[in-house]
Structure formats: structure tokens, C-alpha cells
Amino acid sequence: MSLILFYGVPEGCSFGSIVSLEWSGLPYRLCRIEMPETVSGDEYRRINTVGETPSLLLPDGRLINESMAILNHIAAQSLANGLGFAQGTAEFDRLNQMLAYLNTSFFGAFGPLWHAVEHELGPAEKELLVAYGTAKVEKAHGTLERLLAGRKWLLGDKPGIADAYFTGIARWNDFHMVVDRRQFPAVNDLYQRMIQLPAVRFAHAIEHREKAGSAGNFLGEVGLEEALGLLRQAA
């Protein structure tokens, strides 16, 4: 059995994991999870008790939840091609630190905005949440702009796992439209460069059910029922 990534649509933060798998060269399959319906159902909770995407099923039947753990797993399997770094090295610490920032502050900044969209609220509550979310998204963009000072990519001299995860979250601003990304030129440049990359275009095509050409080792999609069967067999 190859790796299976359970990715959420629409607009899931699993996006960065798909891009990272493409770059890793590891053989993998994808299992599409519709949000909020399938992700909160009993079937999917057998994969991910929390009821969130992404999740990664390993060839030995173990499951890994949480983007940070999944991205770090992919990185650890990809030391030879420079996508990941050995634990204990400065590069590992920098990647882990950047992923933690993206997974907490950057991801979390959009929380109030998603809440305002996904819940029935009165106008005053909505306004407050949007104002709070906007301030948080602006602040996070300012921080990323400083982190990118003098750099083309978030870390190192080529696109990497942190850039992939960043891209999957940064696009949420295109939905909420709370900051003009052009006011953060380094963030905007990074985003514009990322969306041209073949692995990013592949992940986008997968999410939108468009013709998707993999330059990695993508072995096809698998349904949730089949994936649960494979999980049972591996157990």
C-alpha cells in the first residue's frame, strides 16, 4: 500500500501536503473529503477522530493527523532530495519553526473570518469577527513580509514545504478579500511565484477536478470506503 493523503475540499489546508507529496517523489494516492459533510461523518472519524483534514495513512497502517506532523513526516522521508532536514540540524529547526508560525498565527488569523462565514450571526457579531480577523490577517502578512526580507522563498534557496503550506493558506485571502496582498510585496511575489509552479497547479487541478498532470509519483485517487478497507487490512 502506498501513502494515502485525505485532503479536504473546498480550499483545504491539505493543499500544502499535496504539493509536498508531489515534490517528495514518494508514491502516494489521494482521498477526497468534502467539507463540512464527509469530514464530520462517522466514516471519516475512523481515519481522523477530530474530524479534520488532512490525514495521512502510511503503508504500515499507521495514521498521522495534523498538518505539522504530516508535513514533517513527508520531510523526513525526503532528506535525500533536500525537501527535509535531519532532526537536530539548524535547517530542521528553522523549517519546524516556520511551519509552527504558519500553522498557528497565519492559519489562526483566518479563524474569525471563517467563523463569520460559516455561522448564522447577527450583523454586529459578524462585523466584530470580520474586524478582528482582518486585523489578525494584516498582522500576519506584516510578519511574513519581515520574515521574507531579502529572501525569495520562506527558507533556503528553492521552494520548499513551508512555501507549499503558506500557499494553501494565503489563498484564503482571495476568498475573504481582507488585505490587498500587493501592499506586502514580498508576500505577494512569493504567492505569485508559487501559483505558477507545476506541483501547485497540480494540487489546484486536483481540488477542482480538472485534468491534473503529476510530475511526482501520484498513483491516483481512492474513495473513502476503499481507503477504510485498506486500513482494516493493514491493521
Ligand SMILES: N[C@@H](CCC(=O)N[C@@H](CS)C(=O)NCC(=O)O)C(=O)O
Ligand atoms: N490543526 C489542524 C487543523 C486542520 C483543519 O482545521 N482542517 C480544516 C480544513 S483547513 C477542516 O478539516 N475543517 C473541518 C470542517 O470544515 O468541517 C491541522 O493543522 O491539520
